[in-house]
Amino acid sequence: MEYYEIPSFTRTNLVKHAFSGRKGGFSQGKYSTLNLSFFTEDKSDNVLENRRKFCTELGIDLDSIVCAEQVHGEHIYNVAETDQGRGAYNRDSAIPATDALITKDKGVALVAFFADCVPIFFLDPVQKVIAIAHAGWRGTVAKIAAKTAQTLFAEYGTESRNLLVGIGPSIGPCHYQVDKPVINRIEEAFPEKSSILLTERKNGFAQLNLWEANRQQLLAVGVPSANITVAGLCTYCMQERFFSHRAGMLGRQAAVIMLK
Numbered sequence: 001m002e003y004y005e006i007p008s009f010t011r012t013n014l015v016k017h018a019f020s021g022r023k024g025g026f027s028q029g030k031y032s033t034l035n036l037s038f039f040t041e042d043k044s045d046n047v048l049e050n051r052r053k054f055c056t057e058l059g060i061d062l063d064s065i066v067c068a069e070q071v072h073g074e075h076i077y078n079v080a081e082t083d084q085g086r087g088a089y090n091r092d093s094a095i096p097a098t099d100a101l102i103t104k105d106k107g108v109a110l111v112a113f114f115a116d117c118v119p120i121f122f123l124d125p126v127q128k129v130i131a132i133a134h135a136g137w138r139g140t141v142a143k144i145a146a147k148t149a150q151t152l153f154a155e156y157g158t159e160s161r162n163l164l165v166g167i168g169p170s171i172g173p174c175h176y177q178v179d180k181p182v183i184n185r186i187e188e189a190f191p192e193k194s195s196i197l198l199t200e201r202k203n204g205f206a207q208l209n210l211w212e213a214n215r216q217q218l219l220a221v222g223v224p225s226a227n228i229t230v231a232g233l234c235t236y237c238m239q240e241r242f243f244s245h246r247a248g249m250l251g252r253q254a255a256v257i258m259l260k
């Protein structure tokens, strides 16, 4: 099993966190092998065994995880200790229609699933609050990353200068070609930055840089550049290590973070 950490988060010694690779699990075919999401047509027993193995590897209790039904929206949910176990063993108990989770409760593991969309990890080591957000192009245009940061500022006392952010493995500008409707939405959402976010424009298509679009919206709400770590790992380029939806795979990686 392979998984990835954000060095600035590890250094705080406040959290357990990881972004999974796709090796070392039990699933087969297009879910091969460490598919961690129930929101797929994979066999539930395999997903559960994969989750048990991943959680054991990280020293996280499966009963403590909280998952949402991700819908490419902008709804943010404040997770409490009483939510533990939601979405852990099946899809029906997941928090509905939510793409970002926040908690200040220790021992509650926030989990979200990805296969090209951008995982965004948040840690305020001063107020001791964490969050995870899921941003494809729709979530990026909706500015779910910035809204998650602003929720931390407004509701959890986070100061922007203290907020650490990690932008995890996801589809890179090298492989994310988008069409005119998406180009239009990016130009509307980032009028000053569209020339750096959209490159190689021709015939109504362009390459979109979701990493930079999420980084820019975090800078715009005051998160210092030095606090933002971009993994820079493209899931399409690295199909041996990661599931990539655009490469035709159906499994999902997990991002997990928990205050110790």
Ligand SMILES: [Zn+2]
Binding pocket: 171, 172, 173, 174, 175, 234, 235, 236, 237, 238
């Ligand atoms: Zn690539």
